């Protein structure tokens with residue numbers, strides 16, 4: 285199947301390509317769905333694995349639903365580093381049509397993503413896959429949209445519609461992004477970090493360097 289495309293080798297190649305420097309991404313997770321702890325932990329370790337092979341270092345921040353949106357003293361230390369929010373919710377928002385049940389969504393123009401646990405759970409049971417692993421792939425797909433835009437790819441994690449076969453291949457080979465996507469992700473993170481720095485300097489949050 286075309287999808288196989290020597291995936292394990294590709295993942296090593298990407299890791300080597302970016303070993304010279306990695307970009308940091310802050311991931312702020314809020315679980316509104318009361319997801320089992322083991323599934324959330326598995327989501328985290330799978331995402332760490334998927335994104336580290338793309339040369340991205342994740343900093344994890346866990347916020348309870350009560351803390352969401354509340355400013356905390358540690359926020360200052362995180363300023364200047366790109367941040368993405370992953371909201372784990374039970375169901376899709378009510379504005380989606382009844383027969384359209386996406387596994388997750390990215391709010392374009394923001395850094396908010398949501399993953400829909402009830403749908404993911406159904407699919408996990410159907411395919412006999414681990415919930416946390418599927419959650420991780422959905423979350424990484426949405427992070428992909430945040431950094432790469434709306435478009436979908438013809439293979440891999442940025443496919444529009446995953447079939448059971450795609451999932452099994454993805455989970456076995458753990459191919460997060462293609463080398464070209466990984467390069468674009470790095471550039472995006474670098475650019476966004478530069479823009480954040482610039483706006484902090486303009487607003488006087490940090491002293492401009494000479």
Ligand SMILES: [Zn+2]
Pocket residue numbers: 425429436443444
């Ligand atoms: Zn998508």
